[in-house]
Amino acid sequence: MKIALIGYGKMGKMIEQTAISRGHEIVCIIDIDNQEDFNSPEFASADVAIEFTTPHTAYGNFIKAFSHNVKVVSGSTGWMEEHKADVERMCGKEGKTLFWASNFSIGVAIFSAVNRYLAKIMNGFPQYGVKMEEVHHIHKLDAPSGTAITLAEDIINNIERKEKWVKGTLTAPDGTMSGSENCNANEMRIDSIRRDEVPGIHSVSYDSEADCITITHDAHSRKGFALGAVLAAEYTQNHEGLLTISDMFKF
Numbered sequence: 033m034k035i036a037l038i039g040y041g042k043m044g045k046m047i048e049q050t051a052i053s054r055g056h057e058i059v060c061i062i063d064i065d066n067q068e069d070f071n072s073p074e075f076a077s078a079d080v081a082i083e084f085t086t087p088h089t090a091y092g093n094f095i096k097a098f099s100h101n102v103k104v105v106s107g108s109t110g111w112m113e114e115h116k117a118d119v120e121r122m123c124g125k126e127g128k129t130l131f132w133a134s135n136f137s138i139g140v141a142i143f144s145a146v147n148r149y150l151a152k153i154m155n156g157f158p159q160y161g162v163k164m165e166e167v168h169h170i171h172k173l174d175a176p177s178g179t180a181i182t183l184a185e186d187i188i189n190n191i192e193r194k195e196k197w198v199k200g201t202l203t204a205p206d207g208t209m210s211g212s213e214n215c216n217a218n219e220m221r222i223d224s225i226r227r228d229e230v231p232g233i234h235s236v237s238y239d240s241e242a243d244c245i246t247i248t249h250d251a252h253s254r255k256g257f258a259l260g261a262v263l264a265a266e267y268t269q270n271h272e273g274l275l276t277i278s279d280m281f282k283f
């Protein structure tokens with residue numbers, strides 16, 4: 033299939049390699065300094081555009097791609113709070129297509145299923161508190177990570193005593209910590225750590241007076257995210273509307 037890339041950073045470059053290795057053609061690459069290429073015939077010829085940019089540019093890129101009738105797969109995080117309702121409208125009544133996932137790796141899809149299952153069990157055991165920790169590289173612009181927010185939403189949907197997630201502590205690359213270690217009984221804390229070149233570690237911990245249960249997903253590299261994004265593009269070529277990982281992997 034014909035793929036356009038929007039964003040040619042760490043993920044864009046890895047997706048390019050993965051897409052070519054699966055026999056796809058990259059017809060257009062748009063980064064911050066060649067925005068005019070959105071209006072090129074090459075961009076319009078793409079079956080799907082794969083978008084990995086920044087929290088502040090993702091939504092604008094969706095609009096530009098939709099205006100050329102190009103479907104979008106996006107992994108950009110940090111834009112949902114502001115634009116979720118608009119995107120739902122565009123991909124509903126207005127007939128546009130966006131596949132978005134906070135994390136495209138197959139391992140995180142499996143980890144998410146385990147997270148939901150464990151949360152359902154923990155709903156019956158109020159002696160356990162729950163908190164989350166995510167660790168990422170020092171270049172990451174958003175905190176908490178999109179993956180942590182998705183995992184937290186799944187926990188809150190399954191544990192009646194938890195009503196919302198809150199930002200906990202943020203540990204900066206120099207080791208200094210800001211934010212709060214405290215939260216109310218109905219809140220779930222997400223702590224963020226920014227360190228070296230870590231691709232992404234997510235842990236959910238349930239702690240009681242007797243013991244602690246922790247589940248962790250630790251990405252060894254960005255390859256798993258890139259493969260998932262290309263698989264999502266293959267899926268999106270033949271599907272419509274607002275799509276996500278649970279549409280593609282059914283378990």
Ligand SMILES: NC(=O)C1=CN([C@@H]2O[C@H](COP(=O)(O)OP(=O)(O)OC[C@H]3O[C@@H](n4cnc5c(N)ncnc54)[C@H](OP(=O)(O)O)[C@@H]3O)[C@@H](O)[C@H]2O)C=CC1
Nearest residue numbers: 039040041042043063064085089107108109134135136257
């Ligand atoms: N869902 C998932 O599985 C994953 C999601 N992500 C998310 O993807 C996003 C990108 O990550 P990553 O590739 O590591 O980040 P990078 O910073 O390495 O790459 C982002 C690229 O987008 C470019 N860019 C900025 N603004 C625009 C714009 N308006 N149009 C086109 N390109 C633009 C940047 O250019 P310049 O550097 O010149 O500003 C840069 O080349 C982040 O939001 C991250 O959280 C990351 C990994 C996995």
Ligand SMILES: O=C(O)C1=N[C@H](C(=O)O)C[C@H](O)C1
Nearest residue numbers: 109134135172177178179232
């Ligand atoms: O910025 C990153 O690198 C990553 N971002 C995503 C997120 O915010 O969850 C996915 C992955 O953890 C890597």
